[in-house]
Amino acid sequence: MNGEWTERTDLPTSPVHNPSTGDVIAESPLADPTTVNEAVQAAADAFPAWWETPAVKRARVMFKYRALIEQEFDSICATISLEHGKTLAESRGELQRGLECVEYACGIPELFKGEYLENIARGIDCEVIRQPLGVCVGITPFNFPAMIAMWMFPLAISSGNTFIFKPSEKVPLTAIRLVQLLEKAGLPKGVLNLVHGGKDCVDTLLSHPDVRAISFVGSTPVAKYIYETGTKNGKRVQSNGGAKNHVIIMPDADVKTSVDGIMGGAFGCAGERCMAIANAVCVGNASKTVLPELAEAARNLKVGPTDRDPQPQMGAVITSQHRDRVAEIVTEGADQGGKILSDGRRAEVPEAPNGFYLGATVIDEVDPQSTLAETEIFGPVLSVLRASDLDEALALANASAFGNGTAIFTTSGSAAREFKHRVQAGMVGINVGVPAPMAMFPFSGWNESFFGDLHVQGRDGVRFYTREKTVTSRWFGESDVWRK
Numbered sequence: 337m338n339g340e341w342t343e344r345t346d347l348p349t350s351p352v353h354n355p356s357t358g359d360v361i362a363e364s365p366l367a368d369p370t371t372v373n374e375a376v377q378a379a380a381d382a383f384p385a386w387w388e389t390p391a392v393k394r395a396r397v398m399f400k401y402r403a404l405i406e407q408e409f410d411s412i413c414a415t416i417s418l419e420h421g422k423t424l425a426e427s428r429g430e431l432q433r434g435l436e437c438v439e440y441a442c443g444i445p446e447l448f449k450g451e452y453l454e455n456i457a458r459g460i461d462c463e464v465i466r467q468p469l470g471v472c473v474g475i476t477p478f479n480f481p482a483m484i485a486m487w488m489f490p491l492a493i494s495s496g497n498t499f500i501f502k503p504s505e506k507v508p509l510t511a512i513r514l515v516q517l518l519e520k521a522g523l524p525k526g527v528l529n530l531v532h533g534g535k536d537c538v539d540t541l542l543s544h545p546d547v548r549a550i551s552f553v554g555s556t557p558v559a560k561y562i563y564e565t566g567t568k569n570g571k572r573v574q575s576n577g578g579a580k581n582h583v584i585i586m587p588d589a590d591v592k593t594s595v596d597g598i599m600g601g602a603f604g605c606a607g608e609r610c611m612a613i614a615n616a617v618c619v620g621n622a623s624k625t626v627l628p629e630l631a632e633a634a635r636n637l638k639v640g641p642t643d644r645d646p647q648p649q650m651g652a653v654i655t656s657q658h659r660d661r662v663a664e665i666v667t668e669g670a671d672q673g674g675k676i677l678s679d680g681r682r683a684e685v686p687e688a689p690n691g692f693y694l695g696a697t698v699i700d701e702v703d704p705q706s707t708l709a710e711t712e713i714f715g716p717v718l719s720v721l722r723a724s725d726l727d728e729a730l731a732l733a734n735a736s737a738f739g740n741g742t743a744i745f746t747t748s749g750s751a752a753r754e755f756k757h758r759v760q761a762g763m764v765g766i767n768v769g770v771p772a773p774m775a776m777f778p779f780s781g782w783n784e785s786f787f788g789d790l791h792v793q794g795r796d797g798v799r800f801y802t803r804e805k806t807v808t809s810r811w812f813g814e815s816d817v818w819r820k
């Protein structure tokens with residue numbers, strides 16, 4: 337806060353695990369309202385000077401930040417894998433996506449430019465200028481310790497705002513690395529402030545009169561709460577929630593492309609992704625062509641610790657409680673008639689017996705109205721539903737309360753076109769399992785997956801962190817001087 341790193345031993349804490357081993361590796365301090373208020377004060381004090389800093393100079397800090405992240409790339413990825421449990425390859429993918437958000441923010445002088453129309457009436461001109469909001473807040477989930485924060489603060493700060501970053505208490509270590517490097521890049525004191533904490537900390541931020549805007553990513557119940565409370569308190573809010581994503585596999589789908597895409601989509605990051613494929617809808621014969629190979633690939637997926645070499649194909653989930661809950665939901669689904677083709681409820685990892693491991697589960701003929709099919713599980717579980725044609729498959733996908741990502745695997749252009757047009761989700765993949773947009777496009781969830789108007793990333797992100805001022809000008813009087 338305010339350019340100072342403070343160690344606080346007087347606050348309650350929450351344990352941080354290495355999911356690969358089950359060891360407690362750190363404690364997250366849980367900031368109290370007094371501490372949070374100090375952070376907001378620091379951000380509010382830093383705002384006037386930062387706002388007056390020309391956009392090209394703000395962009396230069398981002399260019400330096402970009403270079404520093406590249407230098408430290410491998411060690412940041414090791415920190416992500418250590419506290420999250422995902423593989424190093426997945427951490428590299430995540431940090432690369434985050435870095436692209438920094439690169440996008442480097443273009444802020446261009447993104448910030450307004451509009452101008454000469455002579456809206458004779459001798460009168462009108463312009464739109466873009467200005468920052470003031471103190472903005474980012475509250476992030478555990479599953480992308482680097483990338484999701486990087487959706488937020490690079491664009492907010494380069495737009496001239498100051499920022500409070502509240503990471504998940506489960507993964508505070510990557511957040512520290514990210515803030516340290518921005519400090520090293522020359523960001524003035526108080527422009528970015530990091531506070532660790534849980535609900536109390538968030539509640540203080542939601543009601544603080546100096547906070548102008550809140551970016552949130554997390555589960556749907558909390559996303560709804562943040563949106564409702566933040567907007568009630570007069571703040572601008574973009575609130576991204578959970579998901580239950582469907583992939584439709586058409587009978588004409590290429591088997592290898594589909595299996596590779598769905599394996600990555602369902603089991604990448606151990607299913608702990610808001611874009612994870614949770615439900616596969618097999619249309620017609622796809623259950624005979626693609627499904628057996630998918631189940632075979634899931635049974636062969638290697639699970640293990642990601643804090644050492646050699647790297648497995650899938651790491652542990654975030655906590656032992658989460659591991660047990662995922663396994664219970666699978667058991668419930670099987671009790672209700674689901675047929676387990678690959679059973680990941682137990683995973684023996686002798687080299688790390690206390691890690692939070694699950695294998696990859698594929699469960700067929702799942703009841704579309706069951707918990708397994710309808711709720712977000714956030715683990716390495718793929719439920720298979722059956723449909724006789726694309727209409728039926730679309731009806732199953734569109735029945736979901738969520739609307740984050742979705743995909744189709746097909747070799748038919750017209751099926752793909754129909755799907756793109758009719759599917760009720762904000763991010764659509766065609767022969768792409770995880771259609772997560774890059775930094776120059778909005779991350780555009782729908783329905784229970786998003787609450788707000790302007791999404792994170794891209795031009796939506798710039799608009800979210802700024803407000804427009806329209807100036808109408810007319811000059812007379814002293815301008816006659818040039819006539820003489």
Ligand code: NAD
Binds near residue numbers: 502
């Ligand atoms: P979470 O909702 O438990 O926590 C997210 C953040 O909210 C954390 O910083 C946490 O400290 C805070 N928080 C938790 N409970 C709170 C409460 N009652 N009041 C105020 N703040 C609270 O989510 P998580 O388990 O860390 O992350 C997983 C969830 O995030 C999944 O549902 C996943 O789909 C979702 N997610 C969504 C997106 C997206 O873009 N839509 C991206 C990534 C993750």
